[in-house]
Amino acid sequence: MERESLDTHMLEETVTSAANGDRAARDLLLSRYWHIIEIATRARLKLVHGREDASDIAQDAAIRALLALRGYKWQGRKPFLVWLRTIADSAAADAGRRHTAGRRDARRELGVLDDETPAIARSAESLADVSRHADAVREQLERLDDDERTGIEMNVLGYSYAEIADHLGLTAEAARKRIERAQVRIAYALKSRDR
Secondary structure, X not given: OHHHHHHHHHHHHHXXXXXXXXXXXXXXXXXXXXXXXXXXXXXXXXXXXXXXXXXXHHHHHHHHHHHHHHHOOOOOHHHHXXXXXXXXXXXHHHHHHHHXXXXXXXXXXXXXXXXXXXXXXXXXXXXXXXXXXXXXXXXXXXXXXXXXXXHHHHHHOOOOHHHHHXXXXXXXXXXXXXXXXXXXXXXXXXXXXXX
16 A cells, blocks of 8 residues: 555656656656556557557557546546546547548449449448447446456457566466456446346
8 A cells, every 4th residue: 555655646746847848757657557548549459440550559549648648637556547547548438530531432422323243332330330329339338447357458469477577566367367357347237238
């Protein structure tokens, strides 16, 4: 408990210094929390878009976070991490929208479809269903605690249970069980929602 409050106090000082333009504090924040930005960005892209260059988008998210620090009001460690994830998620969503806008098909937008057009492309409702499902998954992910969400995001990105366990400070078996329980809760919530 004492270590956590010390870490929180140090983080608050680092955020304040970074917001005031301290380059070393900004570098420390980026090095310490880059993995959160990267995981949030990659998870959003994998769930929704999957084709954007995640490292470029993570860099964009990091720049956005650094620029937004001046207006950030310290409320504690967890709200800071949620704020950081939200910025990364927003950067990924913006990139996804840019990607989608770049591949629009005029025939589809004008409603001129031929028999060779896949059925899913014919139905705006089915595309909206996919989007609603992705939003529901993101909503369920946000309801998890930080370690569960990080574990699932790392799992989706292909990290081994040993790597996840090392990051979370658990055994590989404990990490596997924690991830599986969280996945079951998400699946159950989504199934209940669809009834």
